[in-house]
Amino acid sequence: MPELPEVExxxxxxxxxxxxxxxxxxxxxxARALRLQPHxxxxxxxxxxxxxxxxxxxxxxxxxxxxxxxTWVTHLGMSxxxxxxxxxxxxxxxxxxxxxxxxxxxxxxVDPRTFGHxxxxxxxxxxxxxxARLGPDALDALPRSPVLVARLAGRRAPIKxxxxxxxxxxxxxxxxxxxxxxxxxxxxxxxxxxxxxxEVAALRRAVRPVLEASLRRGGTSLADLAYLLxxxxxxGYLERLAVYGRAGEPCRRCGGAVERMVLRGxxxxxxxxxxx
DNA sequence: ACCTCCCTGGCC
DNA sequence: GGCCAGGGAGGT
Numbered sequence: 001m002p003e004l005p006e007v008e009x010x011x012x013x014x015x016x017x018x019x020x021x022x023x024x025x026x027x028x029x030x031a032r033a034l035r036l037q038p039h040x041x042x043x044x045x046x047x048x049x050x051x052x053x054x055x056x057x058x059x060x061x062x063x064x065x066x067x068x069x070x071t072w073v074t075h076l077g078m079s080x081x082x083x084x085x086x087x088x089x090x091x092x093x094x095x096x097x098x099x100x101x102x103x104x105x106x107x108x109x110v111d112p113r114t115f116g117h118x119x120x121x122x123x124x125x126x127x128x129x130x131x132a133r134l135g136p137d138a139l140d141a142l143p144r145s146p147v148l149v150a151r152l153a154g155r156r157a158p159i160k161x162x163x164x165x166x167x168x169x170x171x172x173x174x175x176x177x178x179x180x181x182x183x184x185x186x187x188x189x190x191x192x193x194x195x196x197x198x199e200v201a202a203l204r205r206a207v208r209p210v211l212e213a214s215l216r217r218g219g220t221s222l223a224d225l226a227y228l229l230x231x232x233x234x235x236g237y238l239e240r241l242a243v244y245g246r247a248g249e250p251c252r253r254c255g256g257a258v259e260r261m262v263l264r265g266x267x268x269x270x271x272x273x274x275x276x
Numbered sequence: 277a278c279c280t281c282c283c284t285g286g287c288c
Numbered sequence: 289g290g291c292c293a294g295g296g297a298g299g300t
Contacts, residue, residue: 001294032283036297060295078294079284094284114283115295130296157277166296174294224286224293264278266294 002076004060004138004171005214006227006235010082011057013230017084017104018052018064024100033096033109036073036129037119046070046120047099059134059170069123073131077115079226083108112226138171139211145201152192152200159195159203160188161264171211175220175244178269180206182243182253187275188268189261213240243269 002010026044034040052072054065062082064072074082083092084105091098097109097118109118121129136143143151151168152159162168163177172180181188183206186199195203214220219235221227222245228234242252246269247260256273 003295075295077283077296112284113294133296164295222293226285226293267292 001078001173001175001220001222002060002080002227003173003176003220004057005176005211005237006219007057007060007062007076007171008139008215009219009235010076010230011055011062013084014062014082014107015055018055018101018107020051020053021101021104022051023047023049024102025098026100027098028096029091029098030094030096030111030114032114033111033117034119036117037121038125043118043120047072057137058131059137059166060173061131061134063131066120070120071123071126072118072120073126073129074109074118075116075130076227077111077113077117079113079224080109080111080116081226081228082230083110083228083232084230133167134170135165135167136169138169138207142169142204142207145197145204148204149195149197149200152195155192157192158189158263159186159192160268161266162192164266169207172207174266175241176210176214178244179210179242182270182275183210185275187272188263188270190276213237243271245269 026047034043037043050066052064053067056063060075062074066072085108087106092110094112095108095110099107160177163172184202186203214237217237218229220237221234243258246258249258251258251271254273256271258269258271261268
């Protein structure tokens with residue numbers, strides 16, 4: 001799934017290509033991909049002919065600055081990817097939006113399960129959209145541990161679903177939440193408020209190494225290959241995952257069997273031998 | 277703070 | 289044929 005590392009890798013690949021480039025033809029293949037655009041017709045009109053001044057990331061959102069207060073916002077959902085392709089290359093199935101760059105390749109938004117979306121928003125529209133509700137970025141603005149202790153104090157909800165709450169920390173999804181908890185030796189079902197200061201500090205300390213290790217390998221492409229780099233290659237972090245998707249296999253740290261439980265309807269993988 | 281729903285491909 | 293994967297919006 002595209003989580004913070006996959007979105008950041010996508011950004012790093014796209015940024016040198018789109019920055020300063022003028023947008024040519026914009027083709028919408030699947031209207032649903034624009035469902036967060038207040039008036040879907042605005043999308044192509046606002047994008048065409050403009051230059052992308054910068055491409056940034058907040059949590060799992062890609063943000064293209066178009067100037068004049070307009071922002072090209074894209075969320076890859078659970079199966080979305082951005083592909084860079086020449087206009088003569090055939091379009092992959094489930095191509096939702098094709099943005100041609102003048103004197104450059106096409107940027108194609110491909111999304112089989114259609115949970116992703118893209119839009120060009122004014123500052124006011126952006127202030128009411130998803131990115132405005134994000135907490136601090138898990139990579140660029142990770143809060144100090146006392147701040148996290150305060151945010152978790154008294155909360156009885158299990159810690160794992162809280163790590164997925166983008167208002168607490170922006171960028172972690174189901175894979176990296178499990179990986180971070182494993183590295184920090186904290187069980188996913190521990191009531192958040194029961195974590196002591198040392199455990200919260202360990203959790204905080206685990207975030208960056210996990211995300212950066214994934215970044216170095218191009219992110220996690222699962223067996224379905226829904227997530228791919230913009231050049232079509234698969235990310236290689238799958239084989240380095242410590243627990244996610246590894247139920248029954250040996251824990252890389254203690255050798256015990258990785259277990260699976262369901263929290264809030266989502267799988268959580270952990271090792272009861274080394275997570276407390 | 278919780279639940280439901282959206283959607284498709286892959287697998288049993 | 290039915291279930292599972294899952295991020296986030298929207299509703300209660």
